[in-house]
Structure formats: C-alpha cells, structure tokens
Amino acid sequence: MAEVTNYIDRLVAELCPDGVEYRPLESLGKRNKGTAITASKMRSLEPGKKDLRIFAAGSTFVDTDSSNIPAKDILHGPAIIVKSRGYIGFEYYEKSFTHKNEMWSYTLDSNIVNQKFIYYYLLTQAYYLQELARSKSVKLPQLAVKDTDSLEVPVPPLEIQEAIVEILDKFTNLEAELEAELEAELEARTLQYEYYRDSLFEALDCPRATLGELGKFYGGLKGKTKNDFGSSGARYISYKNVYENISTDFTWPDFVQVKEGENQLSLMKGDILLTGSSENMEESGLSSVVTKEPGEKAYLNSFSICYRLNDPSILNPEFSKYLFRSRLARKQIIRTAQGVTRFNVSKKKLANVTIPIPSLEEQQRIVDILDRFDALTTSLSEGLPAELAARRSQYEYYRDQLLTFPRKGENQ
Numbered sequence: 001m002a003e004v005t006n007y008i009d010r011l012v013a014e015l016c017p018d019g020v021e022y023r024p025l026e027s028l029g030k031r032n033k034g035t036a037i038t039a040s041k042m043r044s045l046e047p048g049k050k051d052l053r054i055f056a057a058g059s060t061f062v063d064t065d066s067s068n069i070p071a072k073d074i075l076h077g078p079a080i081i082v083k084s085r086g087y088i089g090f091e092y093y094e095k096s097f098t099h100k101n102e103m104w105s106y107t108l109d110s111n112i113v114n115q116k117f118i119y120y121y122l123l124t125q126a127y128y129l130q131e132l133a134r135s136k137s138v139k140l141p142q143l144a145v146k147d148t149d150s151l152e153v154p155v156p157p158l159e160i161q162e163a164i165v166e167i168l169d170k171f172t173n174l175e176a177e178l179e180a181e182l183e184a185e186l187e188a189r190t191l192q193y194e195y196y197r198d199s200l201f202e203a204l205d206c207p208r209a210t211l212g213e214l215g216k217f218y219g220g221l222k223g224k225t226k227n228d229f230g231s232s233g234a235r236y237i238s239y240k241n242v243y244e245n246i247s248t249d250f251t252w253p254d255f256v257q258v259k260e261g262e263n264q265l266s267l268m269k270g271d272i273l274l275t276g277s278s279e280n281m282e283e284s285g286l287s288s289v290v291t292k293e294p295g296e297k298a299y300l301n302s303f304s305i306c307y308r309l310n311d312p313s314i315l316n317p318e319f320s321k322y323l324f325r326s327r328l329a330r331k332q333i334i335r336t337a338q339g340v341t342r343f344n345v346s347k348k349k350l351a352n353v354t355i356p357i358p359s360l361e362e363q364q365r366i367v368d369i370l371d372r373f374d375a376l377t378t379s380l381s382e383g384l385p386a387e388l389a390a391r392r393s394q395y396e397y398y399r400d401q402l403l404t405f406p407r408k409g410e411n412q
Contacts, residue, residue: 008167008402011160019408020156026149028118029108034099035073042100055099058087066096073098080119081105084143088130092119104145117161120168121153121403154405164402171395178391182384186377193377198327200366206358212351215309218265220276220300235298242273242288242304247321250294267298270312272320274305274333277344284337285345287324291317305347319363322370329355 012020035054042054048065052074055061066074077094084103092115099105108115129148133141211217221236235250242248248267267273271290278284285305300306309315315323323329336349358366 008160008164011163012156012405015157015160016405016408019410020154020405021408022152023155024149025106025118025151025153028110028113028153028155029106029115031145031149032075032079032105032107033073034101034103034105035069036101037069051096053093053095053097055081055083055091055093055097055103057083057085057100057103069098075105075107078115079105079107080115080122082143082148084133084148086140088133088141088143089126090119090122092116104148106148112155112158114158114161114165116165116169118153120165120399122151124400124403125151154403154407156405167402168399171398175391175395179388182387186380186384189377189380193373194327196373197322197370200369201323201326201328201356204356204358204362206356206362208354208356210351211307211353211355214311214314214355214357215307217347217350218300218306218308220265220302220304220306235294235296237267237273237298237300237304239275239277239301239303242300243275243283243286245288246325247291247317248273248288249292250296250298265300265306267294267300267306268308268312269293270309270315270317270320272307272324273300274307274324274345274350276303276305277342278337279342281334281337281339281343284343285330285333285350287321287329287333289317289321289324291321305345305350307350314357316360316363316367318367318371322367323355329353 037054039056039060042056042062045054045062045064045068047063048067050063050065052066052069053061053063054069074096075098076096079093079097081091081093081097081099082104083089083091097105106118108118129143129151130141132147133143136142136144237248237250267290269290269292273288273290274285275283275287276285278286324333332353333345333350336346336353337343338346
C-alpha cells in the first residue's frame with residue numbers, strides 16, 4: 001500500500017503543486033430532504049417490488065415498493081446519505097431511495113467532483129462529526145444541517161479523485177471478500193461441531209429417563225426488578241445470563257436485595273437453568289448449567305426455570321451443559337413451548353423430556369472430546385473479530401493517508 005500512497009503523492013505534486021482547494025460541501029451539489037415516516041410505519045410497509053430503499057438511523061433500512069412513498073419524496077442515486085442521529089456516518093447509494101425526514105442526503109452534480117471520492121473523504125470525518133454531535137446532545141447525538149453543509153472537502157483534479165476511488169473500491173471489495181471467507185469458515189466449523197456433538201448424544205446406548213423421574217422444577221425469584229439491584233445482596237442470574245451462556249459461572253455484576261427470611265430458590269452446582277419465555281419458538285427453553293459452586297447465594301429471576309436433579313451425582317455438570325444444548329434435548333424442549341406472540345415453556349411438559357444417563361466415565365469422555373472441539377471453534381470465533389478489526393484499522397489508516405492533502409494557500 002505504501003507504493004500506492006507514493007503514487008498519489010506524486011500525482012498531487014505534479015497536478016496541484018500549490019496545494020488542493022477545499023470547498024464547502026453545499027457548494028458542490030444539492031442537499032435532499034427525505035420523507036415523513038415513522039419506524040413503525042416503515043416496518044409495516046408491504047415489500048412489493050422492493051424497488052425503493054428507505055434509510056433510517058444507523059444501519060436500519062427497509063426495501064419496499066416505490067408506490068408506498070409519495071413520488072415527490074423519492075430520490076435517485078448516486079447520492080451520499082447522512083446518518084445524522086445517534087451513530088453518525090455516511091452511506092453511498094446508487095439506486096432509488098429515500099430516508100426519514102430527520103436525515104438528509106447530497107446529490108453532487110458539480111463537474112469538478114467524483115461523488116464517490118467525496119463520500120470516501122466524508123468517512124474520514126465521521127469521528128470529528130460524531131464528537132461534534134455528542135457535544136450538542138449527550139442523550140442522543142444530533143448533527144445540524146449546517147454542520148455538513150459548511151464542512152470543507154478537498155477538490156483535487158478529477159484524475160486524482162478517480163485514481164483514489166479506484167484504489168479504495170478495490171481495497172473495500174477485498175475486505176468484503178475476506179470477511180465473507182472468514183465468516184463462512186466459522187459457520188462451517190460451528191456446523192461441524194454441532195453435527196459431531198449431536199451425533200455423540202444420539203448414538204449413546206445407555207439407560208434413559210424423563211426429567212420428571214430424575215428431578216424437580218423450580219421457579220425463579222418473583223417480584224424483583226432492576227430497581228431492586230444494589231451494591232449488596234444476593235447474586236442475581238437474569239434471563240439474559242441464561243440465554244447467552246452455555247454455563248453459569250456467577251461472574252456477572254448483578255445483585256438483588258433479598259429480605260431477611262425470604263423463601264426463594266438459591267442455586268446449586270449441577271442445576272440446569274432454562275429460559276421460560278421467548279419471542280421465538282426455536283429459542284424457547286435455552287439452557288445454562290451451573291458448573292461450579294456459587295460461593296455465595298445466587299438467585300434466578302422469574303422469567304427462568306431451574307431444574308434440579310434428585311441425585312446431582314448422576315450427571316456431570318459439564319456433560320449437562322452440552323447435553324441440554326444438543327439436538328436430542330432441544331427438539332424435545334422446543335415442543336414444550338406454547339403461545340402466539342410469546343412462547344412460554346411448560347414445566348409439566350418439560351417433565352416428559354427424556355435424556356440419556358451414561359456412566360460417569362462415558363460422560364467425562366464426551367466432555368473431553370467436546371471441550372477440545374469447542375476450544376477450536378471458540379478460538380476462531382474470537383480470532384475473527386480481531387482479524388477483521390485489524391484489517392479495518394489498516395484500511396482506515398491508508399484511506400486517511402490517501403485523502404489527506406496540502407491545502408492550497410498554506411505553507412507546504
């Protein structure tokens with residue numbers, strides 16, 4: 001990449017030896033208004049031909065039929081869309097579009113600029129504009145139209161603009177290809193792991209029993225909310241903790257106040273925790289297993305269920321954490337959920353879920369295998385974001401180098 005920046009530096013020295021002229025963004029074209037539409041209205045639009053994209057804040061957009069929006073509010077790319085609230089950023093779009101009316105966009109029709117070059121330059125200003133927006137409103141950072149209208153952008157000769165766009169387009173495409181390859185590798189590794197895990201459990205030739213025969217179900221801590229959290233009290237395991245973690249290690253910083261003598265469930269090593277309610281049936285009853293002694297009182301919230309074995313020694317907790325996330329258990333647990341917009345897991349039906357009970361030696365063998373496989377998958381899933389972040393940092397560094405010009409009239 002160093003030779004690329006040297007090439008652009010030579011072009012700048014040759015074509016604009018006195019420096020590059022900077023102009024206000026508003027002087028290079030037209031600023032566009034959007035359309036009056038709410039987030040709920042956007043979500044309710046029928047997709048139809050999907051010939052129109054409606055942009056909202058952040059990365060939110062909806063593809064819909066252009067007949068759903070007044071013709072006067074429809075814009076045609078290429079254009080640069082300004083994400084002016086919350087997360088401040090820019091998007092370059094080449095097809096028909098509109099955006100919520102608190103946003104704006106630019107169509108640059110000046111014959112001295114390449115519109116995509118200006119877009120790439122604006123990306124280098126996103127941090128400055130984010131800080132500017134934050135200084136105006138702490139709750140919800142917000143830019144004003146004048147902030148981008150008056151923003152001065154470089155206007156080197158078109159030959160330089162087009163050369164930089166070609167370079168950055170190639171780099172962007174390479175980055176997208178790499179990201180797709182890494183994510184595909186992670187997905188393949190994850191699917192391989194899940195297939196192998198599920199095969200291990202389904203091939204077990206051992207006694208089986210229902211959860212109702214082996215233990216009991218308990219409800220979580222009722223009547224407690226985040227308002228009850230404090231710097232002292234008992235460890236509180238939330239629905240989110242159960243949902244997101246295959247095992248519960250009590251490292252989360254949530255506490256709940258518990259009254260003297262209050263009769264509530266205190267968790268124990270070996271307990272299997274299940275989410276009791278979900279918006280999606282396929283995610284109903286996700287589990288998290290208590291794999292170590294809490295070391296202090298720990299309570300479960302009321303949107304979750306605790307299953308406790310009558311004899312905790314018959315299942316290795318590490319074995320349980322894999323078993324209850326396996327296809328063998330999940331397909332039975334999902335069938336216990338009932339509902340329309342929310343799906344609630346039935347304790348009565350959970351009692352009929354059947355699980356294998358292999359010997360403790362066999363359980364440990366399976367745990368050892370899956371721990372190794374899980375470590376391989378985890379190392380990739382943790383390495384992927386780091387790899388992508390490093391690539392993006394490298395890209396942003398060279399992009400900023402390419403788009404930094406000596407200003408005309410200033411000392412060289």
